[in-house]
Amino acid sequence: MSEKNSNADTESVQSNTIECLNISEKRVGFFVTCLVNTMRPSVGFASITLLEQAGCNVEVPELQSCCGQPAFNSGDDEGTRQVAYQTIEQFENFDYVVLPSGSCAGMIKKNFVEVFKDDSEWLQRAQNLADKTYELLSFLVDVCNFEPENVEFEGSYTYHDSCSGYRSLGVYEQPRKMLSKVKGLDHKPLNGHSECCGFGGTFCVKYSDISNEIVAEKTENVLATEADYLLGGDMGCLMNIAGKLNREGHTEIEALHTAEVLAGLATEIVGAKNARK
Amino acid sequence: MHANKPENFYQNVTEALAQPDLKMIIRRTTDKAETKRAEAIANFPEFEKARQQGQKVKDHTIKYMDHYLAEFEKNAAAQGTIVHWASTGEEASKIVLDICRQHEAKKVTRSKSMLGEEIGLSHALDNSGIERVETDLAEHIIQLAGDPPSHIVWPAMHRSREDVIKLFREFHKDPTYSEEITDLVRSARRDLRTKFLTSDIGISGSNFLLADSGSSCTVTNEGNAELTITPPKVHIVTAGIEKLVPSMAHAVPLLRLLTRSATGGEITQYITFHNGPKRPNDADGPEECHIVLVDNGRTKMLADGMEEMLRCIRCGACMNHCVVYKHIGGHAYGSVYPGPMGSVLTPHLDSLKVANKQTHACTLNGRCEEVCPVNIPLPKLLRALRAESWQKKYEPLTNRYVVKAYAQLAKRPRMFQFVSSCGVVFMKLFSRQGWIKSMPFTGGWTRNRDLIEPESKTFMQQYKASKKAKSSGGR
Secondary structure, three states, rough: HHHHHHHHHHHHHHHOHHHOOOOOOEEEEEOOOHHHHHHHHEEEHHHHHHHHOOOOEEEOOOOOOOOOOOHHHOOHHHHHHHHHHHHHHHHHHOOOOEEOOHHHHHHHHHHHHHHHHOOOOHHHHHHHHOOOOOHHHHHHHHOOOOOOOOOOOEEEEOOOHHHHHHHHHOOHHHHHHHHOOOOEEEEOOOOOOEEEEOOOOOOOHHHHHHHHHOOOOHHHHHHHOOEEEEEEEEEHHHHHHHHHHOOOOOOOOEEEHHHHHHHHOOHHHHHHHHHHH | OOOOOOOHHHHHHHHHHHOOOHHHHHHHHHHHHHHHHHHHHHOOOOOHHHHHHHHHHHHHHHHHHHHHHHHHHHHHHHHEEEEEEOOOHHHHHHHHHHHHHHHHOOOOEEEHHHHHHOHHHHHHHHOOEEEEEEOOOHHHHHHHHHHOOOOOOOOOOOOOOOHHHHHHHHHOOOOOOOHHHHHHHHHHHHHHHHHHOOEEEEEEOOOOOEEOOOEEEEOOOOOHHHHHHHHEEEEEEEEEHHHOOOOOHHHHHHHHHHHHHHHHOOOEEEEEEOOOOOOOOOOOOOOOOEEEOOOOHHHOOOOOOOHHHHOOOOOOOOHHHHOOHHOOOOOOHHOOHHHHHHHHHHHHHOOHHHHHHHHHHHOOOOHHHHHHHOOHHHHHHHHHHHHHHHHHHOOOHHHHHHHHHHHHOOOHHHHHHHHHHHHHHHHOOOOEEOOOOOOOOOOOHHOOEEEEOOOOOOOHHHHHHHHHHHOOOOO
8 A cells, every 4th residue: 555545544534433443453354256256356356455555454365266146046046155265265254244235245144154053153144244243335435434526537437246245235325426436437327227137147148138138128228328338336237238238239338346447446447448440 | 818827927028118109108107106106195295104004904814814704604694695615716707607507697787896807707708608898997808909908907008098099999889089088088988887787697806895894995096997887787796805904993094095006096086895785675785695705826825924014005006116117018928917016916827837038027126015005025925935946946046057057156255355356357358448248147137238337456366465565564
């Protein structure tokens, strides 16, 4: 972290709530998530940058894998437990656990306890982890009271709220609030902003054709905004919508994770993408 | 139109998606329903409170079901109603048919009842040679067309106005040649009116059964339930046992939730409480009343931990707001009950073995639960059915192997990360200009959309490398 940034952080931290005063003493475990790990590492680095700017002491446990949704949503409770054991062990001793995804955060926060109903020891450990697990964008605002400073990004964006973030975790205002501080960026509201995009994890592969109809409606709404960028907080939705847009030949709009924009990485990512086209 | 079977769900979906106008026709109804419901809820500030109250009423009645059933039976009998019990749909249909035969009924009128469909009463009546007259306008339309219902509130929503014009011209004795909706409705009214008055037996469903009075409540907009029930000598109600509520005072908050959630109306045109056969001084009404109380899997749902589903008041809001229903329509589900509520109910009414695919046809986006007037956690129940179906090994073997392989891998983080990094290398082989159009093992995805090209290394590889560089740089 640069000297300048840490000074700015100290100032903003001091003006904030008591919890935020102590944030630098809190250890934040960063759970990368599969899609960010394999498909979009820049979201992971952007998240760490933002968390550090917000004054967090971020650690990335190297022994991490997946939140377990593919097994849970398929009804494989035993498989889910097998995956959850190591996640709980890896992350339970942090003060906070943060994930750059509403759906993976929701999995740990809401669903881990579902599969440990008959195991009181692990149920308690799962509940303990659930209580300190947060989705990145809501964590930055609700817990850290973070505001991006001196971030510039030219263009207009529209925002897709992922169902898990919006309905299960109440993420709505937080990303919009932070994005409003980015210089040069205009918001163009999306019709049906919280309507499902048809991703649904394994759903989009199992029922590819239904999913296709759903995402086609989403892309229609996205294109109607005439925004330059589609932003969101979940890679699954973004990959789904962006993949459909590209299949339809719409290269005029670029999908980015909100963290990439807030961390000031967007210009570079878009530049690199354009170079490859 | 043939009735789809739940076990052919994949094929049903393919056929539904291939129908060029289906989506547009569905959306005409569901979009309007969504808007009107939203307006009604916005004008009903105590909605959240009412919803909790409604849930409590339902939960309480379900918890003390045996008590309220006994009370209902006693009070209905005191009014002169004959109460029958049916543990299966078949049994229920047989009871109704037997009553029809006893009275040598040649013609029966029916007001819309999803339970009637559930127990197969339409078919049973048709097969017995009794003339069955559906009196709800939408049911009338699908009876003429020979279709099964595609929605629990608007059973003919899959039929366009053009279809209706054609059907009425073909089947009505004195058809209209106007294409105006009011003229079409008049045409149906003309056709039905004589049938109402010449019916031997009227059969209805029930929206609520009141335990403390033994009454049955019907909620309609057309008045057809009243005309079905009043003129004939005999009235038969078929109702699921979950329709019970303790009293009128308990039914009212549920009524407020029902009409707003179903059509966005504050109230419907007709809400009638039927109280047994006519009394000596009554001007009209049936001389004989029967109520057939149907279990058909409901007590088993209670035993299987699915009691939350018994709260359902059949408003249809979950399907109106379901992204999957809106694209495939009701017939694809192959059941009387489509959409989210149907995907939970059908496995209990039919079997999970034949209806497990529907439980997966859901993105778990939570919209249905958000709009449910009695807080049924539909996504949780669908997920629970997936878990049951997993345990009973109903899923296709390939799905099971893929998920099992995933879990084996994901519980070993080192191995998981290694395989992820190999996956990235593999994916890069198929990338062109930042996108993957197709590659092995991603057919489900790339069939309809492109896949973004990953970066050269996984996050973990890059993160470890940068950490190493930092520490060797002496920081």
